[in-house]
Structures are given as C-alpha cells and as structure tokens.
Amino acid sequence: AQRVTQPEKLLSVFKGAPVELKCNYSYSGSPELFWYVQYSRQRLQLLLRHISRESIKGFTADLNKGETSFHLKKPFAQEEDSAMYYCALSGRSNTGKLIFGQGTTLQVKP
Amino acid sequence: EAGVAQSPRYKIIEKRQSVAFWCNPISGHATLYWYQQILGQGPKLLIQFQNNGVVDDSQLPKDRFSAERLKGVDSTLKIQPAKLEDSAVYLCASSPSTGTSYEQYFGPGTRLTVT
Numbered sequence A: 001a002q003r004v005t006q007p008e009k010l011l012s013v014f015k016g017a018p019v020e021l022k023c024n025y026s027y028s029g030s031p032e033l034f035w036y037v038q039y040s041r042q043r044l045q046l047l048l049r050h051i052s053r054e055s056i057k058g059f060t061a062d063l064n065k066g067e068t069s070f071h072l073k074k075p076f077a078q079e080e081d082s083a084m085y086y087c088a089l090s091g092r093s094n095t096g097k098l099i100f101g102q103g104t105t106l107q108v109k110p
Numbered sequence B: 001e002a003g004v005a006q007s008p009r010y011k012i013i014e015k016r017q018s019v020a021f022w023c024n025p026i027s028g029h030a031t032l033y034w035y036q037q038i039l040g041q042g043p044k045l046l047i048q049f050q051n052n053g054v055v056d057d058s059q060l061p062k063d064r065f066s067a068e069r070l071k072g073v074d075s076t077l078k079i080q081p082a083k084l085e086d087s088a089v090y091l092c093a094s095s096p097s098t099g100t101s102y103e104q105y106f107g108p109g110t111r112l113t114v115t
Helices: none
Strands: A003-005 A010-014 A019-021 A024-026 A032-038 A045-049 A072-074 A083-090 A104-109 B005-007 B010-013 B019-024 B031-037 B044-050 B053-056 B065-068 B075-079 B088-095 B110-114
Touching (some): A019 A104, B044 B075
Parallel strands (some): B010 B110
Antiparallel strands (some): A003 A024, B031 B044, B088 B110
C-alpha cells in the first residue's frame, strides 16, 4: 500500500534551534518525494522535491531508501518558518498523482 | 500570472442537499486535480483531468460525487446528496501537464460544512 506517515502533529522549537520534520513512506518501487508548505492564510505550495536536490529557504531533505524516510531539516529555525508542512509522494508514473501525509505544524517561538 | 481560482470559498449546507464547486486553473495548464482535505488530514486526490479527459478517478465516490471539465479549462465538482462526512476543504490544483516533473499549483480551497 502507498502511504506517507508524518508522526508528529506539532513540532515546537525556539528560534535558532535546529528543526527536523519526520516523514516515512511506504511504496513498492521508486517514488518521488516532495515537501509542501502552507503558511497562515496562504495556499499550499511546493517547498522542495528530492529529485532536484536543492535547498529552499534553508531547508533540505534527503531521501533514505533504506529507511524509507524523507525528513525535512533546517539548521536554524526562523519565526517565518512557522507553518503546516506536508510530505507527499508520487509514483514513477505519468499521472503526477500525489499522496500526502497528515501534516506537521511547525511552531517557531521567539 | 493569476493563480488557481476557486469559488465559493465557504459553503454551509444540510445533509442530503447538493452542492457544486468551481475551479478555474492557471491559463494554459492542461492538468487539473481535485483534492479533498478532511480536518487533521492531508489532501486526498479525488479526480485528475488531462484536458477534458479523466486520468484518475479511483478515489471519487461516484455514487454521490461527480466532476467535469467539459472544455478542458474550468472544472466543476458536485456532491449530490451530501453527507456529514463530506465536510472538508476541497482543493483544486493545476499543472502544465501530467507527470511528476510538473509542479502542482493549488487554489485557496472551498470549505464545505455539512450540518
């Protein structure tokens, strides 16, 4: 079964502290993994995808196929990082269909 | 560039009533998605269109939900009759084409409350 699990509903850290949002997936094959973010009163938007291997707003995520994980990390959290974060996967097909996790709220305290 | 537009933004109906949501994708985007997001969960794909054809509707409850994209541009999602468990945010997204290499752009969503 295809599934994305984000074990934490809420992650609360202080400004300047490191952040790690966990994501585990279940998929028979080689999926593509994404992180989407929704800031307060804004639309859901793509943050990064594993295939591009880029750092966006200081965030990085490494696909670990052995542990079937795609954790999102940032060394120093900023208050503007406070948002809802969703991990999602897409199978290597032509449809682009996304399967989302339940989401984690990141709260960065001053 | 204008983003994905959705209307209405909020809707409250009683169970067994019908409701329709409208989506206008980004100009030129061939692929359109409808997602259902129940409170506390991530979005779940209901149906995907490529132009005016259906690519995936495997998770659409077809006994009560229907969707169309007649001219390959705007799309309408209908629920008839609504149930309490249909209370959710309905998100529309579009992308230039079908496939994982194309970013999906999301609309603001329609929040449906069924009482």
